[in-house]
Amino acid sequence: MDVEEAIRVRRSVRSYEGRGVPEEVLKKVLDAARMAPSAHNKQDWKFIVVRDEEKRKELCRAAGGQAQVRDAPVVVAGITTDPEDRLPSGVSSGIMDLSIAMDHMTLKAAEEGLGTCWIGAFDQESAKRALGVPKRCEIVALMPIGYPKEPLRKKEKNRKSLDEIVSYEGFA
Template identity: 40%
Template sequence: MKSYKNFLHLARNRYSVRAFDTRSVEMEKINHVLEVGRIAPSAANLQPWNFIVVKDEPYRSYVFEAYNRVWFRDAPVYLVLCADHNISWKRSDGKDHADIDLAIAADHMTLAAAELGLGTCWVCNFNPDRLKELLNIPSNFEPIVILPLGYPLDTGEPDRHETKRKQLKDIVKWNCF
C-alpha cells in the first residue's frame, strides 16, 4: 500500500489508470472501496445509489459490451455505480441531485482505491441502455459511471498538475464573479 503525507498528496497522485494488471483484487480491498462509497455524503442523506461489483463471466463481457475499449478489458473488477431517481433529492426547481450524489461517492471510491495502491478511471462514455439490459438494472436506476478497478501497470504523469491543470488564479474568484 502506498503511503501519502496528506490528502493533497493523495489527490495529486491519483490518476486515471488505463493499463491494468490482470491479477485479482483482494475482497478486503474491494469492500474497503465500497465502504468508502457507502459513507459518502449525499443531498438530504438520501444515499440514492447502488453499486454493482462485476468480477465474473458472463457479466464482465456484458460490461465490456457496453464500453468496448481494449484497455478496459484487463481490469479485474468493474464497479457500476447506479443512481436511484425515485429517492434522490430534487431541488425546488426540479433539479435532480442523483448524478451529483453519485459523483461524490465515485470520487470517494477512486481516492480510497488510490490509497490502497489500486487504480481506477472514470468511464461515463458507455451505452447505458445496453448496460441496464445486460445487468438487469431496474428502470428507476441509471448507471452513471463505471469504475474499472485493479492494480495499475502504468505510473501516470507525475508533473501533470503543473502542465495540464489550470492554475488557481485562473479559476478562483473572490467575493463575486
C-alpha cells in the same frame, strides 16, 4: 497516504495488471463510497461489483469497446435509484451524490495502490441490460478498478490554473 497525496497520485488508469483485487481491499474502497455525504442523507445509491469476465466484456461493448472496462479485474457500476430527484437548485441529486461517492472510491483506491478510471462514455440501455438494472434507475458511471501496470506516483497534471477557474465575489 494522506488525502493530499491521494489527490495528487490518482490518475485515470487504463492498463491493469492481471491480478485480482482481494475482497477485503475492495470492501475498503466500497466503504469509502458508503461514507460519502448525500443530499438529505438519502443514500439513494447502489453499487454493482462486476468481476465476471463475460459481463465485463458486455460492459466494454456498452462503453464503445474501451478496453480498460474488459481488462480491469473489477468494474463497479454506480447507480442512482432516483434519477428524477432534483435539489432545490434544479441540479440532479443522484448525479451529485454518486459523483461524490465514486470520487471517494477513487481516492481510497489510490491509497490502496489501486488504479481507477471514470467511465462516462457508455450506452445507458446496454449497460443496464448487462447488469439487470431496473428501468427506473440510472447508471451514473462505470469504474474499472485494478492494480495499475505502471504504479501510481505524483506526476504533473494537465490542469487549468487557479486564476482561470476561480473568481471572487462574482462570475468572471
